[in-house]
Amino acid sequence: MPVPGGRLTHEDRRKIAAWLRDGLGYAEIGRRLGRPTSTISREVARNGAPGDYLADHAQRVAGHRARRRKRARPAEAATDGQPTEVERGFVDRFAALLAATGLPRMPARVFVCLLTADAGGLTAADLVRRLQVSPASVSKSIGSLESMELVARRPDPGGRRERYVIDDDVWLRAWRADTDAHGEIATAAQRGIEIFGADTTTGARLGTMGRFFARLSEQMSGTTLAETAVHDALTVVAALVHAGRPLTLGTLAGALDWPRDRAATALDAIHRRPALTDPFVLRTAGPETYTLTTRPDRLSPAQREALEK
Incomplete structure (x- = not known):
């Protein structure tokens, strides 16, 4: 399946490195370059990790790969449609x-x-x-x-x-299936923390696993928020922290002088991107009533015990 825009150039790789340093996800980088998300994820995976991706190194590796492919090309094709x-x-x-x-x-x-x-x-x-x-x-x-x-x-x-x-969109279907599965694992891990308790060894393990798969799902699905949506979500977090008590959607919208739809959209953004509230987690305290609590998996039982002394 041909890659839109041809092979990545050295300049493309410099942009990828810069945007990774800025914290952009693979999907957003792909959109900016006009490439599929899978192209960006494969490029980074082949050349290290988001934290140590180097454009010059990636370009040299790509050149070596191209030369190897050229040398490995068979001198003559097989006959009768049979593979060489x-x-x-x-x-x-x-x-x-x-x-x-x-x-x-x-x-x-x-x-x-x-x-x-x-x-x-x-x-x-x-x-x-x-x-x-x-x-x-x-x-x-x-x-x-x-x-x-x-x-x-x-x-x-x-x-x-x-x-x-094999249809051209087979990769997109496989990608979406993996993304959905990773999101379900993250949700199940959070439920496991509630069942076993954040203070247990099992809860700590599930917390680590849940954060990993939640981040992976976010990267793969390209869950990105506009700057205004992020700003509104963080404003809601600040409002709930300042209030120090559960707030209804109506109370929250009224205090912020926002339409209800704007407040609801900000809350939905937090649900879709829980990392925005870290180290807190948004909880539903009743019908259209919300509060923030400390993430149970952020501190270990020993750390909490030491802080309570």
């Missing part, structure tokens, strides 16, 4: 990497085989011939990949057989 030895080796190595992430090995091999096929895809017979496996193995693998929405069926223009293809 180099291509078969790539399929097997890439499939092994996918299998390490949890995808069963045979579906992984079928997936990579389709990934490296022409735009028209492959028939089941093509897959059997290329992978040198049984039709049953291919059929079972296709069923598994279809259940994950990684593969689609298309009619074969030249006959009655079906062809299997």
Whole structure:
């Protein structure tokens, strides 16, 4: 699938490094460069982490990769549409990497085989011939990949057989599925803290895990807020801290001299981006009534005990 705008340039990488230092998320950086969020996340992952991404280093690495790809290109193509030895080796190595992430090995091999096929895809017979496996193995693998929405069926223009293809938006679907799963894990971790207690070892572990997956979900989903929304959310936080008691939506809006919709939007922004209230957490104290409490996972039991002395 071609990347919009072509390959990243040295100037693109300098901008990425600067925006990472400014604390921008991958989605916002992608929007500014006109690139998919996944392009930015892969670029950073290949070259360290957001905190140590260096544009010059990333550019040198990209140049080395391009030269290796050029040297590795087979001198002559395989005949009869069959993959070359180099291509078969790539399929097997890439499939092994996918299998390490949890995808069963045979579906992984079928997936990579389709990934490296022409735009028209492959028939089941093509897959059997290329992978040198049984039709049953291919059929079972296709069923598994279809259940994950990684593969689609298309009619074969030249006959009655079906062809299997990987749509261009498969990455977006997989990305969204991962994002939703990470958000659910963060929510479940918070619920676990309430059940086991923030003062327990389990609660502390769940707190660490919840913060990690909440941040990951935010980065992957591109949850960004306009500057005015952030300002309003922080104003609401200041109001609740100053009041020191639960406030209804109406009371909050009246005290701030805002329309109710503006106050409700600010509260919704806090719900969508809990990091805005750190080290506090927004709680619902009743119908349209809100308060702030200290995050139970921010201090360890020993730290709280020492502070209470």
